[in-house]
Amino acid sequence: MLLAHYATLLSRFTQSSLPLIFLALAAFAVAQSSIDLDWVPFDREQFNGNVALDEKGNVQLFWKTANESSTFGVASRSSGYLALGFSETGAMTGADMAVGYKDQDDNFVFENRHAMGFVTPQVSPDQKNNMQLQEGHQADGVTAFIFEKQNKADCLQTQADVAKDAWQWFIYAISDENTFAQHTPGNMGKEYVKLGTGKSVSLNQIRDIDDTKNFTIVQPEVTIPTAVTTYCYSLHKMPAGDKNYLLGERPNESSELLHHLVLYACYGLPDEYKDMVGKEPNCDYEAFSNPCNGFVTEWAPGMTGRTFEPGYGKPFGTEQYEYVMLETHYNNPERLEGVKDTASYTFIYTDKPVDTEIGTLTLGDLQVEGWFLEPGKLLVAHSTVCTPECTDRWPSDGITAVSVFHHMHYRGRNARVQIIRDGKEITPLSSLRDFEYGYQFSKSLDSVKLLPGDKLITTCEYDTSNDTEPVPGGLPSEDEMCFAWVDYYPANSVLACTQVDLGNSAENEINGTAALCLESSAASPDVYNSPFLTASFQNLSASGNTCPVENTTSGVSNQAAVLNTCPETDVCFSLNVPQRSASSGSGDIYFQLSAPVTYSWVALAQGTMMSNANMFLMYSSADGKNVTLSPRTASGHMMPTHNEATDVSLLDGSGIFNDRMTANVRCGNCDSWDTGTMSLQDSNSNWLYAHSQGSPINSDDRNAPILQHDGEGGFQWDLSRATGGSDTNPFTDAATITTTTSPSAAEGQHSWARLSTQTQMRFVQAHGALASLAFVAIFPLGAILVRLTSFRGLVWTHGGLQVFGYAVFVAAAGLGIFIANGVAYLQEPHAIIGMILLGIFFFMPFIGIIHHKVYKKVQQRTLWSYGHIFTGRIGVILGMINGGLGLQLAHARRSYVIVYGVFAGLIGVVYIGAIVFGECKRARRSSQNAAASSSVYPESKRLKRDDSGSGSGASQETTI
């Protein structure tokens, strides 16, 4: 009595002061948030939504959605890159990402990237349509940016659609480093966010609800068997009452071996099962037949709790069902012994009426076994149809779907439920891309209306590329499943709507495929023939796109990105790396060579040097109508020979058309070859090309002899910009997106690549000629003079000559560095030796002068002398040898090599001869001097005598 009184008082008080309390709370919240968010460097007023993506509130997301495009702002209390992803499931896989960071020059860089899996997201081929940066900040330990995103991403598979009014998974990664790399644990997270204002019923979150009760279903402890797959069943009685309502669900901690659990509602449970309550679970799943087929809920990896919005609840009780069957699936691949589990699940419920009763409809393949998936396919679809005869049993106003739970096993990739109304497909109920087994969730829907007579097609798509045998549907986790459980209101008696395969048997009333409709009021499902099972919508092509229905027939969702480069105006190369190859690091890549028939052959090669490159030659075939593709490798300076190990094929679209040769090529093992490798994700992959103009080769022989090239070069390709599409010939597909990179835009080789091959050739020749002049002529001459001649001013002649030689060398080295930079040869021994010599020789004149001064004083070689003399000798000989390395690197003509070899050899011999001769002469004289000085001059006087500067200066100097 007293309690009731208090309750009334309390409720009066709360009613009258509720607006006040609310206002106060709101003001507090506003004040709180504005204080808390003062660190956000952009104008927050422009947005109409905000949520913290992490628990501490250090990563804040802001948004303003509109019809065509929406604006997002993201700010993080970190001082490195900040990545925000639009994800389908909360996983990285398939996420469309906005990445902001500062580069070395302190510029704010914004990139649209795409994550193909749990790997570094790749730069999207589209950097301008999908996302655009509006402002970027990085200062004082905060990184933030605002960007605009198109709501509809043109069906480009690597980009996400964002609905104006819907739930969206956001993922983020932050760092204190600006180098975009793998995030460290803890610096990432996911959040399911409701954009816009639309009504939502089922929330993937745990929220307290006042004035409610709760109960926990506990499976009595089991020792998980050592079998890989175990299903256990335990029966539980729900809280008593005619009508109660589930308001929320909270999964509890379980063994890691728990693969999933399902709670089935038992409508009209036969009495013989009821004594299972309180007993040990029945884990003899192959013998046990579960009599319960309503659906209450499921837990699978990735799931958190759920709460319905106020006013909604799922009915249970004597009017519905009183018992539930808990099914636990244990997956014990390592066959661990003695692991115990007490799986449990807590429900929040009320016995007070709710405004709206929620029901669950099971779609997908209830017939868990008896179907198979084709092995070895990137995407293979499995569909089931829910026919209009069953949906006709809904109330005449239809039902409103509020959430859907898609369930598959490890091979699952995409899932969807399509709606066919009056024979036409309308916007799907749900379409989930990039399913991840570990990230399952109840997908919130924006209240999708379904009408009686609708036909629903539930499709699951799987990746069976690792399988060699047909993959069965089945209970074990290594088999597959396909379910879609739809929560909707108002609840009605239809529990499941799908199809079954009855096989052929004499006892059958229906043979083959039949429709199935299960109602809570019926003891067994209705199975019937339906004309709708064979509708053309059933066998959907495996695609997984999210394009509007109008576009689903064209294959545009599988757009391949192709990079195109024309290093010479008429010689062009293109490349595509299929999505799958890029993410797995191996597999097919596609490239194209194209050139006029005025070239006798054209080659594209992977690598930095022809001598270790993976080469592909194209020349005209015997009939002159097609091209011959010849994979080759070159050893040393030999003509490249056919390499049998390369897995290549010539594709459609190859041939000679309009006086142009085109080779469309698939290569299955271009990630590595005998002498090198190429990462299929390399953003600076090195490529070479070569060609020779002349008459057609007209041969089908892949080892046909070819003439020396008359032009060659190198360029880099950012493979991430060539990534995308399915594993098919991208050059004959109209949907392919081609990005043309002029070689001048390629990094690190700006000016070099802009030059014509002829000019490049001249640069290389000039470099060679100047360096040869320095090392094979001037430097040796200067040194030989000193050894063999003697005249007044010899020292200065020597010095002048060598300084002149150094100037010539500087010119040669300048050219060399320019060339090496352009063709990515800076790491080559030739370049390194050259640069070391350039550095060391710089000091030679100074050391030379010191040596000369000191020598004049002490009349004897000092450390300075040896430094000068031996550095010179070793340096000059090294330089001569380096010339040879350079010729090798340039694949110089044989005649050049011979001329250089002979000349350098000759000079080398004369030079060494002069050194030997000079040293002998010196040794003779210094032994005479030594005899003289030791007998005539005491040690202490020698210094003085040297000061005189008299004597035959010239002859002294020759002993340097």
Ligand SMILES: *[C@@H]1O[C@H](CO)[C@@H](O)[C@H](O)[C@H]1NC(C)=O
């Ligand atoms: C369930 O109810 C008990 C007692 O009413 C309460 O202590 C407990 O916190 C509740 N559990 C949940 C998950 O709400």
Ligand SMILES: *[C@@H]1O[C@H](CO)[C@@H](O)[C@H](O)[C@H]1NC(C)=O
């Ligand atoms: C196929 O095998 C690879 C390597 O074992 C694995 O990473 C990948 O997840 C597998 N794919 C599927 C669909 O199971």
Ligand SMILES: *[C@@H]1O[C@H](CO)[C@@H](O)[C@H](O)[C@H]1NC(C)=O
């Ligand atoms: C089903 O197929 C079996 C065997 O092919 C046949 O004997 C039986 O008559 C068929 N039943 C119907 C209803 O067509």
Ligand SMILES: *[C@@H]1O[C@H](CO)[C@@H](O)[C@H](O)[C@H]1NC(C)=O
């Ligand atoms: C050239 O050969 C390839 C591979 O056999 C083929 O696909 C293509 O159609 C041929 N082109 C012409 C013009 O015959």
